[in-house]
Amino acid sequence: MNFINTNKKNTLSWFWLLVLTVVSTYAALFLSFFNTQKSLFISIVLFIVFLKGQQIIDVFMELKQAPKFWRRLLMAYVILLPIIIGLIYLL
Amino acid sequence: MNSAVNEAAEADFLTLKDTTMVSKHLPGDLAMWFFILAELTVFAILFIGFAVSEQLNTEMFTEGKAKLHQISGLINTLTLITSSYFVALALNKMHQGCGKQAAQLLVIAKLIAGLYIGVKLWEYLSLFEQGINIETNTFFTLYFMITFFHLMHVLLGMVILVFVALKAAKNEYNENSISGFESGASYWHMVDMLWIILFPLIYII
Numbered sequence: 001m002n003f004i005n006t007n008k009k010n011t012l013s014w015f016w017l018l019v020l021t022v023v024s025t026y027a028a029l030f031l032s033f034f035n036t037q038k039s040l041f042i043s044i045v046l047f048i049v050f051l052k053g054q055q056i057i058d059v060f061m062e063l064k065q066a067p068k069f070w071r072r073l074l075m076a077y078v079i080l081l082p083i084i085i086g087l088i089y090l091l
Numbered sequence: 092m093n094s095a096v097n098e099a100a101e102a103d104f105l106t107l108k109d110t111t112m113v114s115k116h117l118p119g120d121l122a123m124w125f126f127i128l129a130e131l132t133v134f135a136i137l138f139i140g141f142a143v144s145e146q147l148n149t150e151m152f153t154e155g156k157a158k159l160h161q162i163s164g165l166i167n168t169l170t171l172i173t174s175s176y177f178v179a180l181a182l183n184k185m186h187q188g189c190g191k192q193a194a195q196l197l198v199i200a201k202l203i204a205g206l207y208i209g210v211k212l213w214e215y216l217s218l219f220e221q222g223i224n225i226e227t228n229t230f231f232t233l234y235f236m237i238t239f240f241h242l243m244h245v246l247l248g249m250v251i252l253v254f255v256a257l258k259a260a261k262n263e264y265n266e267n268s269i270s271g272f273e274s275g276a277s278y279w280h281m282v283d284m285l286w287i288i289l290f291p292l293i294y295i296i
Contacts, residue, residue, distance in 0.1 A: 057284070
């Protein structure tokens with residue numbers, strides 16, 4: 001195992017997660033301030049939830065190197081749950 | 092010449108074999124992963140319940156969300172992500188056999204998680220001061236129920252990390268027996284992942 005690479009991946013992932021968190025919070029404030037369509041803003045926020053979930057699953061939980069079944073199971077969670085929540089809000 | 096080619100081919104094969112073996116490794120105990128799946132399912136039901144209730148009481152939920160402190164939610168998200176990052180670094184140190192350094196990184200992760208708990212308690216107290224509690228309306232019933240349930244998971248995760256850190260500091264883990272450490276780390280990342288869904292659902296959307 002390449003420990004230096006793992007550390008780099010963790011640091012990049014952490015930074016990416018921080019950026020996504022700040023972007024989603026301020027995008028929500030910005031879009032609501034300008035009365036942007038709620039459907040667009042909900043879609044963006046939920047898509048960011050998926051991106052963040054994917055980072056945690058693949059990098060922090062190290063499931064990218066795990067049996068595919070377990071990675072797919074966890075990925076299904078961060079894909080399906082935001083879709084279900086999105087459908088509830090948008091339909 | 093032939094023997095050099097054979098040695099190179101054998102080295103390639105061994106690398107491939109190693110990669111395949113690493114790629115099949117599920118971090119932690121299988122039982123912990125079933126526990127994580129059960130926890131995720133319970134939270135999924137709560138999140139869907141919250142979204143459905145919001146659609147049934149749009150005005151009440153909009154007013155309720157306006158009373159929440161978005162910045163404290165943002166700070167809590169950043170603290171949990173950072174705490175998770177230190178746990179991931181600690182696991183990497185443990186893979187290298189550096190138990191004491193791993194334990195130190197876990198202590199940093201727990202201190203950052205302590206900040207999350209402080210902010211969450213401050214948020215609860217500021218709501219109580221406004222006369223808002225779990226019985227105020229459906230929004231606050233769900234808000235307190237879901238966030239407090241999550242807080243309990245953070246506390247449980249911290250207790251698990253204390254045990255893991257103590258074992259790591261005593262160098263009780265080794266390369267062949269690290270699954271206890273990995274299980275604790277995976278549980279902590281699950282707690283982080285749940286907050287990443289909870290935060291936009293309750294505070295932002």
